[in-house]
Amino acid sequence: MKIFKLSLRNRIFISMILLVLGASILIAGVTVYQYTQESEAYHKERLERKEQAIRENIKFVLDKTTHVVSTENIPVILKERDKIYEMSQVHEMQLNIYDLTGRLLIKSNESFFRDTTNVQIPKQIIQNLETSPTKRFLKKSEINGQKSQSSYTYIHDNQFKPLAILYLPYLQDDEVLQKDLNDFLMKLGEVYLFMLLAAILMSYFLSKYITKSLKIVSEKIIETRLDKRNQKIQIENVSEEIYTLVSAYNSMIDELEESAVKLATGEREQAWREMAKQVAHEIKNPLTPMRLTVQSFQRNFNPKDPNVIMKLNEYSETLIHQIDTMSAIASAFSNFAKMPAQQNEILNVPKTVKLALDIFNENYIQFSSEKEEILVKFDRTQLIRVITNLVKNATQALQDVKDPKILVEVEEEETSVKVSVLDNGVGISEENKDKVFEPKFTTKSSGMGLGLAMVKNIVETYGGSINFESNKNKGTIFTVRFPK
Template identity: 55%
Template sequence: MILLVLLASVLILVVTVYQYDEQTKDYNIQRFERKEATTKQTIELELKNKTSYPVNTENLAKIFKERIYEISSINKLNISIFDLEGRLLKSSIAAAFEKVNIEPVSEAILKELAQNSNHKILKSREEKGIGYQSSFSYINDSKFKRIGILELQFTQDNSEIEKELREFISRLGLVYLLMFIIAIAIAYFLSSYITRSIKTISDKMEQTRLNKRNEKIILNTASTEIEILVDAYNNMIDELGESAAKLARSEREQAWREMAKQVAHEIKNPLTPMRLTVQSFERRFNPQDEKAKDKLTEFSQTLIQQIDVMSSIASAFSDFAKMPTQKKEKIETISVVKFALDIFNENYIKYYPQEKELYANLDKTQLIRIVTNLVKNAIQATDKEENPFIEVKVLSEEKNLKISVSDNGKGIADNVKDLIFEPKFTTKTSGMGLGLAMIKNIIEAYEGSISFTSEEGIGTVFTVILPKT
């Protein structure tokens, strides 16, 4: 819009200057033609009625000896009279006290004048900002016989006209500048009006997520095109909500199926040895046997052991299914972590607290659960190492508590790193793979984070960040 206004202003300015110049030229020509007609009429009257000299070429200088100055002054023209050969006879330019060299009429002009049907030619030239217009025509006697050549010269000083033109252009330039500023303001507000609606749509699109409720766009004033775009977005939000609901339902159903499979698998593991034990006991048990009581005790212990396994399975799934309850209290974390490590007998577990005391608002039981779970995993990762070591560090980082557990175990393969915190995923031959998933839930409930770095054959470092408050 601004470019169009600027281009239009330049074009109008160019056309205006051109038109002004053409009108000035036309006006000067018309003005000269009027003066020329008046002057010729005066000369003809002078030749017909006011002279006592015979009207011929030789007497033209005498006839207009003094009269030529009056005619020149009245009509504001320079008048020169030449004979038919182009020699000067009399001119209004010359005065008694000045000598002016007036060139004779050129052969080219004489020839052109003779060949012209109107027996009149017009010449224009400009020198130093002053325009000169000259006309050449024949002087006739009463019988229309050519007796001389009349040159009328009109001098036009264009400096005044050019000054007026400059003033006009300056005023026009101010108008165009005002128009340009107005165009910029209109363009700014118009673009702001358009882009404000587009910005609203853009912000909403950036906030659109599949796993949350998305708001529709409501615009009170907008163009038809923007309204079409908003309607399309709102329809997309409706479809996205339906798709998200279907996806969530499908994910829940899939999760329950996987959980059911896992529960069934874990329960079948102790049921199989229990069944074999019962069948074996039924076939081989002899009440008369002297060792019958010992065998019955052994049988009972085997069943109780498998029942305990099943109970632990049920407890683990129960703990995973519910969000850990938080009981925040101010605890001294250095001593709590040491207490959690005291239950392990492995002498290669080293504890390196970076501070003597470090307080945080956490649940003591859940903090112990986090530490013990990570250390258990580290012990299992180093069980085949010749010189195992596990390091536990606790330190403060600004407003956070940082706990790191590192080991020199077998490490975690790259193809399973993304699955480490997934429920029921495990790299061990036993267990249900719920430990890391559960502590991740605990940490995220505190708005903390857990991460790890690992390299196969070198070891793994788990890092837990928990806010102090």
């Protein structure tokens, strides 16, 4: 559900609004129910009071009459001096009196209330009246949407013997109570409207205040990096829960910095160890043939040998060759370790690239440029080193290819110069693609694996980029771009 995806701030805001609305609806419902119950109780008590007063009045009339008090004489007694009409007007009630079988004896002519009774009381009502412990039966009904109550009770003589049945129809007039209820609900609505507006403002600022600290913490967590110094969170006047969260974050930052220092130190030490191993390994390679050459010269040297001069020259050339190899190793590591000095000069890229290709004797190397002159600011020596390393790698990838081809292209783009070196060699396998620019990585039996790492270092120093595309046994394209 979308409600569960809302932010904490929106949840707090909506919850407070719903709480106020729910409380107002609940109180309004309880109020209406309470008014309804009070209205029912009021009309019930009012009918009981009128019934009691009318019965007392009838009893008084029966006590003062000169007629024999009996069921048959009741109409005569109550019509004397219009007593029944007088009681009807005084109590504002219609009076109907029936005999004990439910037959109408007399009724008032008062028409203030609508007469809905018949001349005969239903037998079911008489049975309910007879079995009632209080000898009183109350019937509720609704006529044309207006509620009414009908009271049935006995009229007794002086010996409490039932003489007749008194029927009082009573229509509930709720106009006054309904008006009071409407007035109360109107005032309640005004109060809760004010409370709702206050709750909206309060919930807005409260949710903003509560989530402000959490937002700061979340932003700091998102900005946390292992490779840089992270700032601690400084927040005042926050709740205990937020303070605990901030303290945990600050402790994590301290531990993260310690771990970063240890990791960096370990990486540097490991890099130096690997470099030392590589240098030692590369230097040992020419030292072994040098040692063997010297030992052989020592054992076989004969000053009287007529070919001594020739053999001495051979031994010397072997040693010089191995010494040159060691010098090349030292220079390669030195060049890789230091950043190339940016001695910018205005270069014509096609001309410089073509000059770099002149040192290669392979006739399958082709050069192409869309323009004869593309001027950039670059270091001539470094550009030549980039081209020679890329072309040298391409030639080494073509050793087992029957129809080798290398194409070096120079193109001018809007803000940069693009140099591509294409070959149809063996390509680079998928498992080696991520290692191409790593120092020490090489797939050749000889070499130190520093060429492409050095090329990448030079290109990126000048704000450029290098990438490649390769398909196994189809060829590789190295593309270098650097800004003009």
